[in-house]
Amino acid sequence: xxxxxxxxxxxxxxxxxxxxxxxxxxxxxxxxxxxxxxxxxxxxxxxxxxxxxxxxxxxxxxxxxxxxxxxxxxxxxxxxxxxxxxxxxxxxxxxxxxxxxxxxxxxxxxxxxx
Amino acid sequence: xxxxxxxxxxxxxxxxxxxxxxxxxxxxxxxxxxxxxxxxxxxxxxxxxxxxxxxxxxxxxxxxxxxxxxxxxxxxxxxxxxxxxxxxxxxxxxxxxxxxxxxxxxxxxxxxxxx
Numbered sequence: 467x468x469x470x471x472x473x474x475x476x477x478x479x480x481x482x483x484x485x486x487x488x489x490x491x492x493x494x495x496x497x498x499x500x501x502x503x504x505x506x507x508x509x510x511x512x513x514x515x516x517x518x519x520x521x522x523x524x525x526x527x528x529x530x531x532x533x534x535x536x537x538x539x540x541x542x543x544x545x546x547x548x549x550x551x552x553x554x555x556x557x558x559x560x561x562x563x564x565x566x567x568x569x570x571x572x573x574x575x576x577x578x579x580x
Numbered sequence: 581x582x583x584x585x586x587x588x589x590x591x592x593x594x595x596x597x598x599x600x601x602x603x604x605x606x607x608x609x610x611x612x613x614x615x616x617x618x619x620x621x622x623x624x625x626x627x628x629x630x631x632x633x634x635x636x637x638x639x640x641x642x643x644x645x646x647x648x649x650x651x652x653x654x655x656x657x658x659x660x661x662x663x664x665x666x667x668x669x670x671x672x673x674x675x676x677x678x679x680x681x682x683x684x685x686x687x688x689x690x691x692x693x694x695x
Contacts, residue, residue, distance in 0.1 A: 472623075507687060508669070508685045508687040508688065509669075554621075556623050558623075568614065568629055569626075570626075571616075571623030571624045571625070572623050573622055573623050574622065574623050576621065
């Protein structure tokens with residue numbers, strides 16, 4: 467089983483609140499990712515990081531921000547939550563890419579903004 | 581544009597039956613193809629990963645095939661069990677000099693196993 471953890475698992479929050487979704491991995495992976503997934507839809511990459519102090523935006527535009535101060539930690543922050551942010555957020559990590567590199571996913575955070 | 585198409589979108593079969601899920605891709609240059617299983621409300625878990633030189637790979641009752649010439653893959657599930665009910669996602673990786681490893685996700689096939 468993968469050693470990558472996300473908290474909280476579920477979050478219901480009011481519009482305008484600031485929230486931080488936590489993601490930690492104990493595998494020493496340099497690469498970490500955040501994906502957004504609506505019910506029944508595919509995963510969309512919103513942020514990724516190659517290592518400490520490296521952050522990049524993904525294919526899907528997002529109002530969230532991320533930071534990578536430590537290798538094992540990759541939190542995602544929404545400064546002012548809106549109902550349009552309601553979705554499932556999945557964190558993943560992987561080693562430096564080789565032919566058989568695999569991404570390991572966390573359990574996800576299901577966010578509902580009311 | 582890199583794309584991954586999966587079929588069928590959803591599938592219902594009886595427990596104990598076999599089924600095959602399809603994945604067609606237009607990702608280039610191809611690096612590898614993975615099948616993930618995603619239980620409802622959980623993160624995806626890897627089932628198999630194949631490079632262009634591999635034609636078939638098994639993981640218990642799951643067998644994946646890859647035809648790099650036609651850019652098609654299939655996932656065959658043998659003797660299905662209730663616990664197989666999940667979404668199965670095909671993910672194709674492109675060789676990339678930068679970016680998030682060039683991963684392209686399919687929308688998944690939602691599989692329901694009925695007793």
